[in-house]
Amino acid sequence: MAKTMRALAAYAYGPIGNLRVVELPLPEPGPGEVRVRVMASALNPSDGKTLLGKIKLLHAKVFPLVVGWDLSGVVDAVGPGATDLREGQEVFGFHAYSRTTKLGALAEYTVLPASQLAAKPGNVSHESAAAAATVGITALQALRDCGRMTTGQEVLITGASGGVGSVAIGVARRLGGVVDAVSTSANVDFVRGLGVRATFDRSDKAWLARVERQYSVVLDAAAAFGLLAMRKILLPGGTYVSTLPSAGLVGGFLLAPLLRRRCKLVMVRPRRADLEWLAQALRKGLSVPIARVFPIREAAGAIEDFTTIGARGKIAIRVDGGF
Numbered sequence: 137m138a139k140t141m142r143a144l145a146a147y148a149y150g151p152i153g154n155l156r157v158v159e160l161p162l163p164e165p166g167p168g169e170v171r172v173r174v175m176a177s178a179l180n181p182s183d184g185k186t187l188l189g190k191i192k193l194l195h196a197k198v199f200p201l202v203v204g205w206d207l208s209g210v211v212d213a214v215g216p217g218a219t220d221l222r223e224g225q226e227v228f229g230f231h232a233y234s235r236t237t238k239l240g241a242l243a244e245y246t247v248l249p250a251s252q253l254a255a256k257p258g259n260v261s262h263e264s265a266a267a268a269a270t271v272g273i274t275a276l277q278a279l280r281d282c283g284r285m286t287t288g289q290e291v292l293i294t295g296a297s298g299g300v301g302s303v304a305i306g307v308a309r310r311l312g313g314v315v316d317a318v319s320t321s322a323n324v325d326f327v328r329g330l331g332v333r334a335t336f337d338r339s340d341k342a343w344l345a346r347v348e349r350q351y352s353v354v355l356d357a358a359a360a361f362g363l364l365a366m367r368k369i370l371l372p373g374g375t376y377v378s379t380l381p382s383a384g385l386v387g388g389f390l391l392a393p394l395l396r397r398r399c400k401l402v403m404v405r406p407r408r409a410d411l412e413w414l415a416q417a418l419r420k421g422l423s424v425p426i427a428r429v430f431p432i433r434e435a436a437g438a439i440e441d442f443t444t445i446g447a448r449g450k451i452a453i454r455v456d457g458g459f
């Protein structure tokens with residue numbers, strides 16, 4: 137077997153256009169880890185932010201820097217102790233958003249702990265599985281763990297046309313919730329098609345004043361509003377969940393007891409049990425809207441466009457055969 141692999145890498149923080157296809161040493165799995173032949177990856181806002189040097193905590197500062205948290209592929213080598221996965225098994229999952237992550241998935245092979253992977257459902261494509269990984273688990277951990285969501289509750293999701301929001305709609309419905317969603321006017325029809333009860337158009341600055349319901353959980357996937365702004369549309373005891381830390385969120389943590397609401401920040405973690413929950417949901421038809429699939433040779437442009445313009449749903453990257 138070749139001792140090198142191709143990867144899309146940056147040699148310094150800076151313009152995303154500096155990404156190049158390079159030859160790197162084939163990574164070897166350590167204890168508890170497996171090596172995966174990557175078939176597909178998917179983009180998250182963290183890819184562009186990390187390459188631009190805006191967030192240095194989500195990835196080890198190792199150059200050449202290979203980003204790409206999400207992956208779906210085939211187990212290619214098993215490290216000592218990683219006994220619950222076998223060579224040739226189709227798996228999906230994501231790298232931890234932490235300094236322990238040294239090599240991303242925009243490469244022919246990547247290495248990660250077996251506990252961060254689960255079996256990919258046979259009826260789901262590698263592109264869909266990769267696209268679902270980070271956002272699906274973020275939605276699950278935000279709604280179920282941070283929001284303590286239970287069957288029959290009403291939930292509001294912002295950023296509903298984006299990666300986290302669009303998948304969170306289906307996750308919330310599978311948790312038994314009734315879902316309303318917020319997006320810009322251009323995306324209202326798209327979001328409505330994902331199975332929400334009502335949509336709110338944030339292009340109208342007064343949209344929040346027109347919300348007449350009170351929700352058990354508000355998932356602010358866009359991290360744009362804050363507990364203070366949303367307190368009136370939250371039931372007493374209800375939870376506001378954000379996806380990004382901010383000064384406003386700290387204010388929310390401090391004010392929450394006075395407002396008799398809860399204020400939480402989701403920090404997604406790859407966990408086998410949650411990935412198995414997601415695999416089951418995907419097997420049964422959980423919707424993962426994919427705006428476009430790009431071959432990895434076009435991934436630099438795709439990351440640049442996603443970072444500046446955004447997308448409806450997810451951008452998937454075909455790695456196998458895509459160089």
Ligand SMILES: NC(=O)c1ccc[n+]([C@@H]2O[C@H](COP(=O)([O-])OP(=O)(O)OC[C@H]3O[C@@H](n4cnc5c(N)ncnc54)[C@H](OP(=O)(O)O)[C@@H]3O)[C@@H](O)[C@H]2O)c1
Nearest residue numbers: 181274295297298299300319320323358360379402403404
């Ligand atoms: N903490 C964690 O563990 C974690 C995990 C995953 C992601 N994240 C973070 O969560 C955020 C969302 O991720 P994503 O993958 O869903 O990103 P995304 O695909 O870019 O979607 C974000 C959506 O938010 C909406 N939006 C943008 N600017 C807005 C504003 N000023 N006010 C209200 N809505 C706005 C947009 O939809 P409309 O224009 O249609 O409203 C957009 O589609 C990102 O910041 C990401 O870094 C955090």
